[in-house]
Amino acid sequence: MASSEEPSRANRPPGRGSLYGGLPDAAAPGLAPQLVRFCDELRREGVKLGSAEILDAFGALGEVSWTDREDFREALAATLAKSQEDRRVFELVFDRFFFRAVEAQAIDKGLKEQRFQGGDRIDLDELRQQIQDAIRAGRDGDMADLARLAVAALGGQGETSGVIGVDVQRIRRTLDLRQQAGGNEPGEEQLDRDNIRRFEAHLRRELERALIHRTESLPPAKPLAEYDRALPGGPLQDLAQVHRVVAQLKRRLATSGHEQRGRRRSRVVDVRRTMRASLETGGVPLRLRFRPKRPRRPEIYVLCDVSTSVTSASVFFLSVLHALHDAFRKLRSFAFVERIDEVTEIFERERTFQAVSQKIAREAGVADVSGYTDYGRVWMEFLERVSDDLDPRSTVIVLGDARTNGREPHAPIFGLVAAHAGRTFWLNPEPKLYWNYGDSVMAAYAPYCDGVFECWTTKQLEQFVNVIAGSPEVV
Amino acid sequence: MPAGSNDTSPASLEEVREGLAGAGYLPSESATLVSYLAHRLGKPVLVEGPAGVGKTELAKALSRYTGRRLVRLQCYEGLDEAKALYEWNYRKQLLRIQTESAGTGWQDVQEDIFSEEFLMARPLLQAISVHEPVVLLIDEIDKTDQEFEAMLLEVLSDFQISIPELGVVEATTQPLVLLTSNNTRELTEALKRRCLYLWLDYPDAERELEIVQLHVPELSETLMRKLIEIVHMVRGLDLKKPPSIAESIDWARALVLLGAGDIDKSMFERTMSIIVKHRTDLDVVAERVGVRLENGLLGRAEQS
Numbered sequence: 208m209a210s211s212e213e214p215s216r217a218n219r220p221p222g223r224g225s226l227y228g229g230l231p232d233a234a235a236p237g238l239a240p241q242l243v244r245f246c247d248e249l250r251r252e253g254v255k256l257g258s259a260e261i262l263d264a265f266g267a268l269g270e271v272s273w274t275d276r277e278d279f280r281e282a283l284a285a286t287l288a289k290s291q292e293d294r295r296v297f298e299l300v301f302d303r304f305f306f307r308a309v310e311a312q313a314i315d316k317g318l319k320e321q322r323f324q325g326g327d328r329i330d331l332d333e334l335r336q337q338i339q340d341a342i343r344a345g346r347d348g349d350m351a352d353l354a355r356l357a358v359a360a361l362g363g364q365g366e367t368s369g370v371i372g373v374d375v376q377r378i379r380r381t382l383d384l385r386q387q388a389g390g391n392e393p394g395e396e397q398l399d400r401d402n403i404r405r406f407e408a409h410l411r412r413e414l415e416r417a418l419i420h421r422t423e424s425l426p427p428a429k430p431l432a433e434y435d436r437a438l439p440g441g442p443l444q445d446l447a448q449v450h451r452v453v454a455q456l457k458r459r460l461a462t463s464g465h466e467q468r469g470r471r472r473s474r475v476v477d478v479r480r481t482m483r484a485s486l487e488t489g490g491v492p493l494r495l496r497f498r499p500k501r502p503r504r505p506e507i508y509v510l511c512d513v514s515t516s517v518t519s520a521s522v523f524f525l526s527v528l529h530a531l532h533d534a535f536r537k538l539r540s541f542a543f544v545e546r547i548d549e550v551t552e553i554f555e556r557e558r559t560f561q562a563v564s565q566k567i568a569r570e571a572g573v574a575d576v577s578g579y580t581d582y583g584r585v586w587m588e589f590l591e592r593v594s595d596d597l598d599p600r601s602t603v604i605v606l607g608d609a610r611t612n613g614r615e616p617h618a619p620i621f622g623l624v625a626a627h628a629g630r631t632f633w634l635n636p637e638p639k640l641y642w643n644y645g646d647s648v649m650a651a652y653a654p655y656c657d658g659v660f661e662c663w664t665t666k667q668l669e670q671f672v673n674v675i676a677g678s679p680e681v682v
Numbered sequence: 683m684p685a686g687s688n689d690t691s692p693a694s695l696e697e698v699r700e701g702l703a704g705a706g707y708l709p710s711e712s713a714t715l716v717s718y719l720a721h722r723l724g725k726p727v728l729v730e731g732p733a734g735v736g737k738t739e740l741a742k743a744l745s746r747y748t749g750r751r752l753v754r755l756q757c758y759e760g761l762d763e764a765k766a767l768y769e770w771n772y773r774k775q776l777l778r779i780q781t782e783s784a785g786t787g788w789q790d791v792q793e794d795i796f797s798e799e800f801l802m803a804r805p806l807l808q809a810i811s812v813h814e815p816v817v818l819l820i821d822e823i824d825k826t827d828q829e830f831e832a833m834l835l836e837v838l839s840d841f842q843i844s845i846p847e848l849g850v851v852e853a854t855t856q857p858l859v860l861l862t863s864n865n866t867r868e869l870t871e872a873l874k875r876r877c878l879y880l881w882l883d884y885p886d887a888e889r890e891l892e893i894v895q896l897h898v899p900e901l902s903e904t905l906m907r908k909l910i911e912i913v914h915m916v917r918g919l920d921l922k923k924p925p926s927i928a929e930s931i932d933w934a935r936a937l938v939l940l941g942a943g944d945i946d947k948s949m950f951e952r953t954m955s956i957i958v959k960h961r962t963d964l965d966v967v968a969e970r971v972g973v974r975l976e977n978g979l980l981g982r983a984e985q986s
Contacts, residue, residue: 259875263725267878270722271695271715278695281715289874291730291865291881488776 238273239265245304246287252300254293260286306412310419334360335382342402350402354409357382358417371414375407452668453530474498506537506600508628510589512607513567514544514580523663524606524636525564529554539593542567543585543607549592580610582648583617590624597627605633606662609642609649618651625655634662634671691721698747707736707743708893716880717744726838726859728823728874731882734926737862740882741819744858751812753857754819755805757826763833767843768807771800796847806837810853817858823873824863831873839876885927887914893927898934908945909934913957915974916967925957932956947975 246261263286271278280301288297334356341349357378480496488494509531511524528540532554539551550567557563597603603624609616625631633656635642635649642649642661653659660671692698698718702709709717717740720727729737745752755766775795782791803811809818823831837843841853861877863869885893891910894901901909909930917924925933933956942949951968958967 255871257875263723263878266723267719270719277711278715281712282719285712285716285719285878285880289728289877289879290868294879294881488772489780491776493772493776 238268241308245300248304249287249297249300252296254288254296256287306415310416314419331360338382338406342406345402347405350406351409354406354413358410358413371411371418374414375410378410379407452665452672453527506602507531507535507539508593508597508601508603509538509540510547510585510603510605510607511540511542512544512580513542525567527606527668529563541589543580545579545581545584547585547588547592579612580607581614582607582609582611583615583620586617586620586624590620594627597624599629601628603628603631605631606636607633608635608637608647609633609652610646611648613646616648616651618648618655621652622655630657631655632657632671633659635659636663637661638663692718701747702743705743705746706896707739708889708896709740710882710885710889712880713740713882716878719878720858723878724856726861726877727880728869728877729860729862729880729882730865732884732924733864734928735882735884736927737882738819738821741817741860741862744860745817748817748858750858751814751816752819753805753809753816754821757820757822757830759825759827761826761830764804766804766806766830767833768804768845769802770796771802775800798848801845801848807843807851809857810837810841810843811851813854815855815857817860820859820861822864823861824866824869828870831870835872835876838873884917887911890914890927890930894931894934897931898938900938901934905937905942905945906934909937912945912950912971915971916957919966919970921958921963921966922960923963929957945975947972950975
């Protein structure tokens, strides 16, 4: 259908293969153009690929057998996807690309398979049981076959909504697939989350295939959803991610201090060690020995908002705090809502994240009456407590949304805190768009900070790390 | 040394798999394929993954399998050219100058002291200048600074090292290069572009069982299953340091030494310090796993 209307390949903007449905225009035959198109699609999904990688991919394909799907895939992955995140995107794009390529060929050649017609004769309970067994055992091949049956039984013409996502959820509900709740209780009917997701992927593919066969055209290619693209994992893995970023922060802080700051200028020759080293060279001091430079011990004060307006973010912030505690010895942390309280001890005593958040909720006297954040009061109390300890070597990091609930922000007092400390950073869990909107007074505090960052994902946390560590490349 | 120790690159994936298994390493599918490609394409491999999944071990196994010598460069913060590439042997140069008779001109001496005789080859130069091909392992590349990475580029893409006083030393043989990283910092694009990428993860229970079996054949099957099950459960907890494969093997060895007939609560508490190495982790694990052992929720295979 649309193929005849489409402009010729040459003057079509690249990367719009089949945006409006229909059949993709016939590419030059052979693997090479297909592979280049595949790489193009990877690039569009944000994988950084140079021609060097593509050449490598060709080289690698020359060495493995193309008939083995796994080898083929692994060879491409080893040369094209150079990090775990890229690998994840690669898997998704690989499946989508070759699925579409096959279907396009099938339509092109007029191939059609016989759809299973006896959908209404399938015993649903039996099917449900089998699917649950397959998911529990994680047998991929069975899941694919059963997904086919399920679509035949439940995805009949009359019932389809036409939207694949809706159909997948409908079938899933009918099949009664519940995923494992976060805890460890050994429930009977609960299934592994990842396996359910795999089964859903099979369902989705079968539904797509059915749709393609009905309409004889490929649906428009959609970019990957953010949700799919993220690495699978629950909060625990997020926690691990935060730990990783913070470990990075520590390394950066530790190395940046004496690597860049004119180490040649301020180095002091250690005469004794130089003389000793010169013995090797017959008393000629060929190599100078320097006094080791005392590493800068950053003293960090973290203030974390735990009020209700940042509930969703405070879990993230607490895990940041938690990770910071593991990494830095000279760290004092404070939690605040209406008042501020030092929670350093809680972090030192408690190991698990859950215990820490519970303890903070229970023990720290941070909420007074209303439970709304009062930044002005918090600054005053904070200054009173620690002004003697703050010195130009200390860093203050505030984690909060700067929403004062209409109360006096007392920005000059915050300015005093910032003036006492060497560096002050503010991490705001809200998107920049919402700053200074409503009761947010970010602008009042921003001038006193050395840096203000929006921070609600580990990726942004990583950016923050890069910036304050003065790394040249901002990832 | 395996019988087939030779330098011809392997002809098939099967060959690599068997070779590595013969060297005491059971590779995953992707590890096999990437090792094979590294051989065939002569490209360095960047191996990433959590600590203790056998990244370094893969390099060692490759060296055993191919019969090549392993040249290892352990990276750390502040590692520089003098320790990684080459260094002039000042002492020897000085002696050379001192023993020189007064009559020789500076020109002669200069040409003399900047020759290969006075060069101390560090791992990277060693790896490319030896006559027999080697396996070069650059361990924990993420611990070095970015400047060092830049320096590696010349070695990794062209297998050559420029020494200002001598000229360019080109590789006589192609080393098999593995770089490992614990992912503590993002490596530069330039380095990644030159490498094949391999992500190693903890193996699934079946494969880990095979691995432990390979190393500790004395342990009974049921006990081993229980052990692997516990290790996998411990990895699922939020720990500072999850147990590595090497630690599962150590634990299996310890159980054999102690003559343990079963992993019950007391046996577990006495030996768990082998797999868990942080005091705070110990508490978490003792509590979570101990309860399960008491209730008999683990090792059901044993009773049946």
